[in-house]
Structures are given as structure tokens and as C-alpha cells.
Amino acid sequence: xxxxxxxxxxxxxxxxxxxxxxxxxxxxxxxxxxxxxxxxxxxxxxxxxxxxxxxxxxxxxxxxxxxxxxxxxxxxxxxxxxxxxxxxxxxxxxxxxxxxxxxxxxxxxxxxxxxxxxxxxxxxxxxxxxxxxxxxxxxxxxxxxxxxxxxxxxxxxxxxxxxxxxxxxxxxxxxxxxxxxxxxxxxxxxxxxxxxxxxxxxxxxxxxxxxxxxxxxxxxxxxxxxxxxxxxxxxxxxxxxxxxxxxxxxxxxxxxxxxxxxxxxxxxxxxxxxxxxxxxxxxxxxxx
Amino acid sequence: xxxxxxxxxxxxxxxxxxxxxxxxxxxxxxxxxxxxxxxxxxxxxxxxxxxxxxxxxxxxxxxxxxxxxxxxxxxxxxxxxxxxxxxxxxxxxxxxxxxxxxxxxxxxxxxxxxxxxxxxxxxxxxxxxxxxxxxxxxxxxxxxxxxxxxxxxxxxxxxxxxxxxxxxxxxxxxxxxxxxxxxxxxxxxxxxxxxxxxxxxxxxxxxxxxxxxxxxxxxxxxxxxxxxxxxxxxxxxxxxxxxxxxxxxxxxxxxxxxxxxxxxxxxxxxxxxxxxxxxxxxxxxxxxxxxxxxxxxxxxxxxxxxxxxxxxxxxxxxxxxxxxxxxxxxxxxxxxxxxxxxxxxxxxxxxxxxxxxxxxxxx
Amino acid sequence: xxxxxxxxxxxxxxxxxxxxxxxxxxxxxxxxxxxxxxxxxxxxxxxxxxxxxxxxxxxxxxxxxxxxxxxxxxxxxxxxxxxxxxxxxxxxxxxxxxxxxxxxxxxxxxxxxxxxxxxxxxxxxxxxxxxxxxxxxxxxxxxxxxxxxxxxxxxxxxxxxxxxxxxxxxxxxxxxxxxxxxxxxxxxxxxxxxxxxxxxxxxxxxxxxxxxxxxxxxxxxxxxxxxxxxxxxxxxxxx
Numbered sequence: 103x104x105x106x107x108x109x110x111x112x113x114x115x116x117x118x119x120x121x122x123x124x125x126x127x128x129x130x131x132x133x134x135x136x137x138x139x140x141x142x143x144x145x146x147x148x149x150x151x152x153x154x155x156x157x158x159x160x161x162x163x164x165x166x167x168x169x170x171x172x173x174x175x176x177x178x179x180x181x182x183x184x185x186x187x188x189x190x191x192x193x194x195x196x197x198x199x200x201x202x203x204x205x206x207x208x209x210x211x212x213x214x215x216x217x218x219x220x221x222x223x224x225x226x227x228x229x230x231x232x233x234x235x236x237x238x239x240x241x242x243x244x245x246x247x248x249x250x251x252x253x254x255x256x257x258x259x260x261x262x263x264x265x266x267x268x269x270x271x272x273x274x275x276x277x278x279x280x281x282x283x284x285x286x287x288x289x290x291x292x293x294x295x296x297x298x299x300x301x302x303x304x305x306x307x308x309x310x311x312x313x314x315x316x317x318x319x320x321x322x323x324x325x326x327x328x329x330x331x332x333x334x335x336x337x338x339x340x341x342x343x344x345x346x347x348x349x350x351x352x353x354x355x356x357x358x359x360x361x362x363x364x365x366x367x368x369x370x371x372x373x374x375x376x377x378x379x380x381x382x383x384x385x386x387x388x389x390x
Numbered sequence: 391x392x393x394x395x396x397x398x399x400x401x402x403x404x405x406x407x408x409x410x411x412x413x414x415x416x417x418x419x420x421x422x423x424x425x426x427x428x429x430x431x432x433x434x435x436x437x438x439x440x441x442x443x444x445x446x447x448x449x450x451x452x453x454x455x456x457x458x459x460x461x462x463x464x465x466x467x468x469x470x471x472x473x474x475x476x477x478x479x480x481x482x483x484x485x486x487x488x489x490x491x492x493x494x495x496x497x498x499x500x501x502x503x504x505x506x507x508x509x510x511x512x513x514x515x516x517x518x519x520x521x522x523x524x525x526x527x528x529x530x531x532x533x534x535x536x537x538x539x540x541x542x543x544x545x546x547x548x549x550x551x552x553x554x555x556x557x558x559x560x561x562x563x564x565x566x567x568x569x570x571x572x573x574x575x576x577x578x579x580x581x582x583x584x585x586x587x588x589x590x591x592x593x594x595x596x597x598x599x600x601x602x603x604x605x606x607x608x609x610x611x612x613x614x615x616x617x618x619x620x621x622x623x624x625x626x627x628x629x630x631x632x633x634x635x636x637x638x639x640x641x642x643x644x645x646x647x648x649x650x651x652x653x654x655x656x657x658x659x660x661x662x663x664x665x666x667x668x669x670x671x672x673x674x675x676x677x678x679x680x681x682x683x684x685x686x687x688x689x690x691x692x693x694x695x696x697x698x699x700x701x702x703x704x705x706x707x708x709x710x711x712x713x714x715x716x717x718x719x720x721x722x723x724x725x726x727x728x729x730x731x732x733x734x735x736x737x738x739x740x741x742x743x744x745x746x747x748x749x750x751x752x753x
Numbered sequence: 754x755x756x757x758x759x760x761x762x763x764x765x766x767x768x769x770x771x772x773x774x775x776x777x778x779x780x781x782x783x784x785x786x787x788x789x790x791x792x793x794x795x796x797x798x799x800x801x802x803x804x805x806x807x808x809x810x811x812x813x814x815x816x817x818x819x820x821x822x823x824x825x826x827x828x829x830x831x832x833x834x835x836x837x838x839x840x841x842x843x844x845x846x847x848x849x850x851x852x853x854x855x856x857x858x859x860x861x862x863x864x865x866x867x868x869x870x871x872x873x874x875x876x877x878x879x880x881x882x883x884x885x886x887x888x889x890x891x892x893x894x895x896x897x898x899x900x901x902x903x904x905x906x907x908x909x910x911x912x913x914x915x916x917x918x919x920x921x922x923x924x925x926x927x928x929x930x931x932x933x934x935x936x937x938x939x940x941x942x943x944x945x946x947x948x949x950x951x952x953x954x955x956x957x958x959x960x961x962x963x964x965x966x967x968x969x970x971x972x973x974x975x976x977x978x979x980x981x982x983x984x985x986x987x988x989x990x991x992x
Contacts, residue, residue: 193512195706201655202702209696318651322523360531367520375507600845600856607843611857611907612831
């Protein structure tokens with residue numbers, strides 16, 4: 103019973119983690135149909151922002167939840183203006199350029215901080231599920247994931263900006279004819295996606311350790327979850343994260359974390375084969 | 391209708407280009423051992439292996455239109471297949487054969503899964519990337535004595551050391567020394583170049599290129615694109631496997647890093663820089679980038695990743711066709727054609743079917 | 754009663770709530786020449802896509818010489834002997850004229866025979882002077898001819914031409930009509946066109962499409978004199 107409880111909790115944390123790392127990539131993909139291969143490095147920048155902030159005495163919650171997203175959002179803005187906007191419509195070129203960006207960012211951070219992983223201490227401790235100890239921090243992750251998805255949904259549904267974003271997603275020319283400047287929207291969306299990646303990096307920093315190459319561990323999972331989820335940003339991310347996260351945790355529990363990760367990737371590859379447009383390409387197509 | 395003489399850069403370089411390349415190749419093959427020390431020769435050997443790796447990517451991407459982000463999977467499978475087989479057999483000839491065959495079989499399965507599953511071109515990049523990461527994860531976790539194939543321990547992240555070098559077929563005691571390995575590697579490079587050039591001239595090769603040019607039209611003429619892509623993919627995997635075998639021989643060692651993202655990124659950079667849609671381009675791109683990495687590794691001013699990243703971005707933005715087509719275009723302009731060769735003949739990464747060339751994002 | 758070359762029964766194509774093609778019945782005999790006309794969006798090109806396997810119809814059956822080809826892969830249908838010049842040009846831009854036609858001619862034929870077909874086809878369409886030019890650099894009218902040549906080199910028994918005269922000069926249109934009549938000596942053709950003069954030059958039987966359905970099928974004179982057809986083109990018909 104306790105074990106089930108622990109497992110259940112771990113599954114939720116796993117799903118939450120996956121959702122958290124995916125949502126930023128999903129925003130960019132859902133909006134502009136480009137695949138940002140530097141997403142893992144945006145997370146890495148967020149993690150470093152948290153590390154540097156806490157090293158300078160700033161409260162860890164502020165560092166994670168405010169500074170990291172803002173910083174990486176700004177970086178995203180700059181990247182969009184200087185690189186991405188020349189490549190719209192060129193999906194393959196965008197993938198290649200963002201891959202170059204990813205390498206460049208890794209190199210840059212290695213030059214500044216060196217190779218050694220840095221640590222950010224977990225601000226919370228463990229709590230008990232029956233006989234087992236679970237990390238309270240897992241709850242933070244779950245909350246952060248939920249907040250991201252719900253916040254995104256609310257923004258898209260209830261704000262004027264969200265309406266403009268949805269309109270531009272569906273028909274940029276029409277939106278332009280109605281007075282919206284699509285390039286501005288793309289810029290804002292890319293920055294938003296980057297900020298969400300920064301948030302994910304900050305929140306996960308205490309767990310994963312901070313090093314220039316940490317992004318590589320996330321990019322494949324995030325990538326494949328976005329494609330598995332399909333075009334609907336919120337629903338797609340939520341559904342895909344749930345399915346893949348569940349598989350990941352269960353298999354990890356029965357075997358090893360590495361095998362669990364492999365299972366996630368394999369499941370996603372199979373899913374894309376069966377549903378090439380992702381889950382929300384077939385089900386819940388009109389959702390956000 | 392007037393006839394306009396236009397010098398078109400032929401993607402396959404034409405007969406004179408081909409012969410020039412082969413002659414230069416043979417000259418280097420025979421001449422380099424006299425010029426370089428053993429260390430230098432070893433350096434050249436890995437350049438040759440990477441050039442073969444680049445050829446495999448350049449073939450399936452530039453001519454087949456297959457965007458594989460995980461070609462390092464086949465490099466690694468070839469490398470590991472050789473290592474495991476060589477440690478288990480006395481004569482390495484079988485090991486070399488396996489280094490080529492194992493990736494081909496794997497590619498056949500993966501290719502069938504992808505091409506017969508109506509997965510779009512961009513997704514092929516994602517799936518192949520994921521596969522190489524899966525392989526990395528799996529092999530990386532095989533430390534410990536229980537993970538072994540016959541006499542070969544898989545070694546996990548430590549890799550497999552002391553891999554026996556290639557021996558002359560039939561004589562297990564006559565193993566290749568560095569000079570011999572150079573001959574093998576450079577010889578393999580020249581042979582692969584000739585082989586691919588030949589393939590592109592066959593009916594099969596022409597159809598492969600036609601499918602890349604216009605898949606719909608090819609289908610409407612009765613060709614099954616899935617089969618042609620599958621075969622192209624398998625051929626590419628075999629060549630990458632051969633590169634992997636040579637790579638293992640170079641260091642007498644193989645480790646899971648051969649499957650990592652950097653390896654996958656590097657081969658794409660080789661092809662992009664050298665010239666997508668040519669055979670000589672990837673070879674030159676591989677040598678240039680490898681040389682750049684060696685130079686960059688020796689100094690401590692610029693991080694190699696940073697350098698590679700900047701190069702990749704610069705090429706995507708500024709020189710998307712790569713160096714060789716630009717040089718060829720410049721040369722034909724100089725040699726007196728009336729009009730500059732059209733961009734229609736230059737293959738850029740996005741001039742592939744199914745990618746939206748001039749669409750708004752989000753459509 | 755011999756088996757018709759092409760037979761479509763109850764063919765319907767729905768995209769979401771819209772029926773691009775609705776309950777179409779169509780029969781074509783061997784070596785027959787048929788013209789398809791109708792306003793834009795009437796479903797003609799969609800019908801062609803269904804015939805060539807590029808789209809799978811929501812309902813209905815298509816038979817080629819009695820064989821059910823509904824939803825078959827395009828390359829399978831092409832091998833049975835169906836060739837199509839598509840509305841949006843589908844040519845090999847990076848290949849030369851000769852190379853592109855060679856791809857069409859070369860499937861399952863000896864090298865010698867293939868070369869022969871290529872030379873003959875180029876000669877027929879007067880493409881020999883530009884045989885070495887990359888197709889992507891040709892003018893629009895020339896590219897149309899290259900595409901037609903490519904389809905002919907396939908040696909199909911049924912040729913679908915979707916707007917072959919589009920963007921052509923008057924002389925080119927005349928040449929195309931002569932060409933079609935010549936092809937029709939041995940091969941069946943279905944031609945979609947908007948140019949009524951062109952239709953008059955080549956047509957015997959005309960099928961009129963409107964809003965996904967077949968409105969009327971008759972001789973060219975009867976169709977062009979029909980007031981309902983005229984209304985459809987002038988937009989007076991609401992149904």
C-alpha cells in the first residue's frame with residue numbers, strides 16, 4: 103500500500119517533470135511549427151540563472167520562479183530577433199540553426215563556468231508516505247507543471263493577447279489584415295516558450311545539477327513528447343506527458359531509470375508512427 | 391526557341407571532376423606516408439574515416455532527401471559490431487563484414503518502420519535522433535561483467551578497449567600497422583566515392599534523385615518512393631558502419647560517445663559546410679571541420695562547441711548550399727557561361743519535398 | 754459489352770463537412786476522349802486525385818479495366834497505365850528535360866528502348882532543342898509541355914490532363930489541341946480545361962462538374978448551349 107502510494111507519487115512527479123520540460127517547446131512548435139533544438143540549452147540557461155542568483159544570496163524561490171524565466175525569456179527575444187526570424191517557413195533550416203545555437207550555448211557556458219557540475223540545494227526536504235520517504239520537492243515540480251499548463255490555458259482562453267495568439271496561429275494573413283503584426287506575435291511567443299524553458303530549468307536545477315551539457319538529457323524527451331502531443335499546445339502536452347511519463351516511471355520502477363527512459367522514447371516513436379499528427383491530431387482536435 | 395548555353399553545376403561533378411578526385415585520392419593514398427609522421431598519419435586516418443561517415447550522410451540527405459539526424463547510430467553500431475566480432479574471432483575479415491552488415495540490418499528495420507509509416511520528412515529527423523539517443527542510453531549502461539557478447543565485454547560508459555586491429559584477410563597474424571591502416575582507410579574512402587558515384591549513375595540512383603526532386607511526380611510515374619528511400623537508407627547505413635569500423639581501429643577503442651548528439655551534429659555540419667547535393671562536398675567538409683576541431687582543441691581561446699555552433703549557424707544563414715556548389719557556381723561563371731546557374735540546381739536543406747519552402751510559419 | 758477502361762461509381766470525397774466530390778458516376782471507354790469542365794472548386798481536380806490514388810475517396814468504387822483501384826497507392830495505379838499532368842505542375846525542376854523524361858520512359862524497359870521513347874517524345878513535343886536544359890529554368894508553357902512529354906513517355910493507356918492549356922499562347926494552344934487529337938488515336942484522354950475555344954477544338958463528349966456533382970454529360974455543342982451550364986458559370990445557380 104505504501105509502495106503504491108510512493109509509486110503513484112513518483113508517477114505524478116514524472117509526469118509533472120515531463121510536462122514542465124515540454125510545455126516551452128510546445129508553445130513554440132504549436133505556434134510557429136518550428137522545432138527549437140536549443141530548448142535544452144534554454145533550460146540550462148535557466149538552471150544557471152538560478153544557480154548564479156542563489157550564489158549571490160537571492161532567495162531560491164525568486165531565483166527559480168522569477169529570475170530564470172525572465173532571463174531566458176529575454177534571451178529568447180534576442181535569439182528570435184537575430185536568428186529565428188530569418189528562417190520562418192524553413193523548418194529544416196530552423197532545426198539546423200537551433201542545433202548550432204545549442205552547440206554555441208554549450209560552448210559559451212563551458213567557457214564561462216567550466217565543465218564541472220554545480221549544485222543548487224533542494225529547498226525542501228522529505229516527507230513520509232507510509233514507510234517510505236518522498237521528496238517534498240516533487241510537489242513543487244508537480245505544482246510548477248500544473249501552473250504552467252493552467253496559466254498557459256488561461257492566457258490563451260481569457261486574455262486578449264491569447265486571442266491574438268490563437269488567431270495568428272490559425273491564420274496569420276487574416277490576423278495581419280485585421281491589424282495584428284504576426285512577426286511581433288512570433289517574437290512574443292518565442293520569448294514565452296523560452297521563458298517556460300527557463301522556468302523548467304530553474305525548477306529542476308536542484309534535482310538535476312547544473313552543467314553546460316545538462317540540456318542533452320531533456321531535449322529528446324521534450325521533443326518527442328511535443329510531437330506525440332500534436333498541434334494543440336496545452337492538451338497535447340498534458341496528454342502526451344501523462345502517457346509517456348506514466349510509462350517512464352512504471353518501467354523505471356520495474357527495471358532501471360535508463361531502461362525507463364528508453365521505454366519512454368520507444369513508446370513515443372511508436373506513437374508517432376501510429377498517429378503521425380500526434381494525439382491531438384486525431385483526438386480533441388479543436389482544443390487549445 | 392533559341393538555345394542558351396548554360397553551364398549547370400552537375401551535382402555529380404561530371405566525368406572530369408570524378409577522375410580528378412580519384413587521381414588526387416590515389417596520390418594522397420600513396421604519397422602521404424612519406425610526408426607524415428606516424429602521428430600525422432593517424433590524424434589523417436581518422437579524417438578519412440570521418441569523410442566516409444560524411445559521405446554516408448551526404449548520400450542519403452543530398453541525393454535521397456532523407457534527413458537523418460542520427461546517422462551516428464550506424465557509425466556506432468558498425469564500430470561496436472567490429473569490436474565485439476574482432477574480440478571473438480581470430481580473423482577480422484568477418485568483423486569488418488559485420489561492421490557493414492549489422493547497421494544495414496538495423497537500418498532496414500528502422501527504415502521500414504519510418505518510410506512505410508507515412509512519417510513526414512522532418513519527423514524522420516526526430517525519430518532517428520531519438521534512436522541514436524536510445525542506443526547511447528542502452529550501451530552506456532552496460533558496465534559490469536554480466537554485459538558481454540562472447541569474449542567481448544560491452545563496458546558501458548568505459549567502452550571496449552584493446553580492440554584487435556584489422557588483419558590481412560586470411561592471415562590473422564599480419565595485422566595492420568598505422569601505415570597499413572591509412573591505406574585501408576583512404577582506400578575505403580576512394581572506393582566508397584567510386585561506388586556512390588556509380589550508384590548515382592544507375593537507373594536506381596537516378597530514380598532516387600528524381601524522388602528527391604519531386605516525390606509526387608515519381609509516384610505518378612509508377613515508382614514506389616518508400617522502397618527507394620529504404621534502400622538508400624540501408625546503403626548509407628552500411629557505409630557509415632564501415633566508417634565506424636575504421637574509427638574503432640584508429641583508437642583500438644570504442645565507447646558510447648560515438649552515439650552522442652555531438653557526433654550526429656558533426657556529420658550534419660560536415661555535409662552542410664561541404665555542400666549538400668554533392669559527393670566531394672561532404673568529404674571536404676569533414677576534413678575541414680575535423681581540422682578546425684583539432685586546431686580549436688589545441689588552443690584554449692574558443693570552446694570547440696562554440697566554434698562548431700557558430701559555423702553551423704553561419705552556414706545555415708549565409709551559405710546554405712555549402713562551399714562546393716558555391717565554388718562550382720563561381721567557376722562556371724568565370725569560365726564564360728552567359729547566365730549564372732540557377733538556384734534550382736542547388737540543393738539546400740529546405741529544397742526537399744514536404745518542407746514548406748515559402749510558407750508562413752504555422753501553416 | 755466490353756469492360757470500360759475507367760469506371761467510377763458513387764464516388765464521394767468529404768473533407769470535414771464539405772463534399773468536394775459527391776456521388777459521381779463516370780464511365781470512360783478505351784481510346785475515348787472526354788472533356789471535363791466546370792467552375793473553379795467544382796471538384797474536377799479532386800476527382801483526378803482520386804483516380805490517380807493521391808486521395809482515398811470517402812465512398813465509392815473506382816475500377817480500371819474491371820480491376821478495383823479504389824484507394825490504391827499512386828504508384829500502383831500508375832503502373833496499371835494511368836498518367837496525369839497535374840493542375841499544379843509536377844516536374845523535376847533540377848533535372849534536365851531529357852533526364853526527366855528519361856525517368857518516365859525508363860521504368861521496366863531496356864536502356865535502348867527507353868532512349869528511343871525519350872527521343873521520340875521530345876521530337877513529338879519539339880523539345881529536342883532544349884533537351885539539355887534544367888526544367889526549372891524553362892518558361893511556363895515549355896514546362897507544361899515537358900510535363901506532358903513526361904506523362905507520354907510513361908506510355909499510359911489513360912492520360913489525365915488537368916488544364917494543359919493554362920498560360921499558353923494561342924499558337925501553343927493550337928499545337929496542344931493537335932497533339933491531343935494525335936494522342937487520342939491510341940490512348941484515352943480526360944482533359945480538364947476552362948478555355949472554351951480549346952474545348953471546342955478537341956471535344957466530343959463533355960462532362961460538366963458543379964459543386965462536386967456531375968451536372969450534365971453530352972456532346973460539346975449540346976453542353977455549351979445548355980442554359981443551366983451557362984448559369985453555373987455565371988454564378989446564377991445556387992444549387
